[in-house]
Amino acid sequence: MSDKEPLFSAKNRKLLKNPLSSDNPITVQVLGICSALAVTAKLEPAVVMSLSVMAVTAFANVIISLLRNTIPSRIRIIVQLVVVAALVIVVDQVLKAFAYEVSKQLSVFVGLIITNCIIMGRLEAFALGNKPWPAFLDGIGNGAGYGVILIIVAFFRELLGSGAIYGFQVVPKAFYDMGYQNNGLIILPPMALITVGIIIWVQRSRDKSLIESN
Amino acid sequence: MENLINIFIKSIFIDNMVFAFFLGMCSYLAVSKTVKTSVGLGIAVIFVLGITVPLNYLLNKYILVSGALTWVDPSFKDVDLSFLSFIMFIAVIASLVQLVEMIVEKFAPALYSSLGIFLPLIAVNCAILGGSLFMQERDYGTLAEATSFGLGSGIGWFLAIIGIAAIREKIRYSNIPAPLRGLGITFIVTGLMGIAFMSFMGIKL
Numbered sequence: 451m452s453d454k455e456p457l458f459s460a461k462n463r464k465l466l467k468n469p470l471s472s473d474n475p476i477t478v479q480v481l482g483i484c485s486a487l488a489v490t491a492k493l494e495p496a497v498v499m500s501l502s503v504m505a506v507t508a509f510a511n512v513i514i515s516l517l518r519n520t521i522p523s524r525i526r527i528i529v530q531l532v533v534v535a536a537l538v539i540v541v542d543q544v545l546k547a548f549a550y551e552v553s554k555q556l557s558v559f560v561g562l563i564i565t566n567c568i569i570m571g572r573l574e575a576f577a578l579g580n581k582p583w584p585a586f587l588d589g590i591g592n593g594a595g596y597g598v599i600l601i602i603v604a605f606f607r608e609l610l611g612s613g614a615i616y617g618f619q620v621v622p623k624a625f626y627d628m629g630y631q632n633n634g635l636i637i638l639p640p641m642a643l644i645t646v647g648i649i650i651w652v653q654r655s656r657d658k659s660l661i662e663s664n
Numbered sequence: 665m666e667n668l669i670n671i672f673i674k675s676i677f678i679d680n681m682v683f684a685f686f687l688g689m690c691s692y693l694a695v696s697k698t699v700k701t702s703v704g705l706g707i708a709v710i711f712v713l714g715i716t717v718p719l720n721y722l723l724n725k726y727i728l729v730s731g732a733l734t735w736v737d738p739s740f741k742d743v744d745l746s747f748l749s750f751i752m753f754i755a756v757i758a759s760l761v762q763l764v765e766m767i768v769e770k771f772a773p774a775l776y777s778s779l780g781i782f783l784p785l786i787a788v789n790c791a792i793l794g795g796s797l798f799m800q801e802r803d804y805g806t807l808a809e810a811t812s813f814g815l816g817s818g819i820g821w822f823l824a825i826i827g828i829a830a831i832r833e834k835i836r837y838s839n840i841p842a843p844l845r846g847l848g849i850t851f852i853v854t855g856l857m858g859i860a861f862m863s864f865m866g867i868k869l
Binding site for chain 1: 683685686687688689690693694747748749751754787792793794797801841842843847848849851852855856858859
């Protein structure tokens with residue numbers, strides 16, 4: 451790779467684009483499921499969570515990529531955990547300062563970004579072997595791919611479960627008068643799993659190459 | 665004593681790590697292809713949770729909480745180190761997992777080779793860090809309560825992974841729509857198991 455390579459060459463664009471569809475961290479790589487499911491009952495925490503994860507993934511990728519030649523491979527997991535934990539503490543303090551309500555709703559899940567497998571997975575698979583700029587793009591791309599799924603799931607769960615989108619009531623009062631009711635089941639945790647299952651179903655029906663052989 | 669049993673039962677069934685909080689889903693999905701390996705991983709998780717939660721409890725009580733350092737010197741009563749809790753907890757967990765890995769490698773090489781890369785992954789299993797963070801958030805009063813919570817959560821996770829592994833072994837023979845095969849159906853089955861576990865929710869202990 452020469453230094454003259456343009457910042458957004460085709461290869462770099464791919465790093466950003468692939469995680470959004472054919473190499474999605476949640477539905478294809480099966481990483482970072484835990485937090486993806488727990489924060490998606492409402493859209494607002496889902497958006498905050500995706501932004502936090504995107505920031506941590508991108509910067510952790512950059513830092514590890516800068517350090518990649520100096521970290522002895524035997525202790526790399528601990529070094530990675532320390533870098534990620536430090537970044538997560540920063541994110542946690544920022545959220546507590548500027549979005550206290552949301553940070554209360556997210557409770558332990560901000561801390562759990564440390565053990566979010568997307569971050570560790572990307573550090574291991576990408577940042578340890580690439581330069582900072584591609585690593586940064588890879589982090590942003592995977593964070594965004596994670597965010598897309600979170601937002602889709604949260605959109606449907608909030609719409610069907612509370613009749614609202616991002617806290618605004620969208621199902622009109624007249625519907626409730628006619629006997630429409632919010633679906634209480636979809637707010638419950640297990641329905642998040644089933645929603646993701648359906649997203650996987652839709653995605654794999656459209657892209658046959660992702661189908662597993664049983 | 666009654667209180668301890670309550671916390672224990674509650675953390676196994678009602679606040680199940682997998683079905684109520686989705687913690688430890690990554691290894692849950694990746695390792696649950698056969699019952700045998702999932703038993704191994706489940707036991708490792710019980711063991712690690714049962715040790716790290718009480719350890720982190722002590723750490724939290726005597727070092728991190730606001731005013732915890734008074735046992736060193738009364739003038740430290742305004743010191744609040746709780747913002748360090750993430751990094752301290754993860755350090756304890758990572759070093760303990762390293763230890764468990766060495767012990768398993770020495771005394772149970774067969775288990776070690778079948779668990780393969782998943783043993784180090786316990787360090788980044790959200791269920792482990794989640795256990796410590798929930799312990800901190802729920803503010804358990806004594807060391808015994810924290811221990812029974814840790815063990816209970818581990819057993820809850822163990823039950824969940826064994827259940828899904830058994831179902832996945834059988835489901836291989838069924839005729840599932842092609843795009844749902846593998847990951848998709850596992851999600852949906854987990855969701856259904858979660859709904860079943862929700863029947864415990866009304867129980868007051």
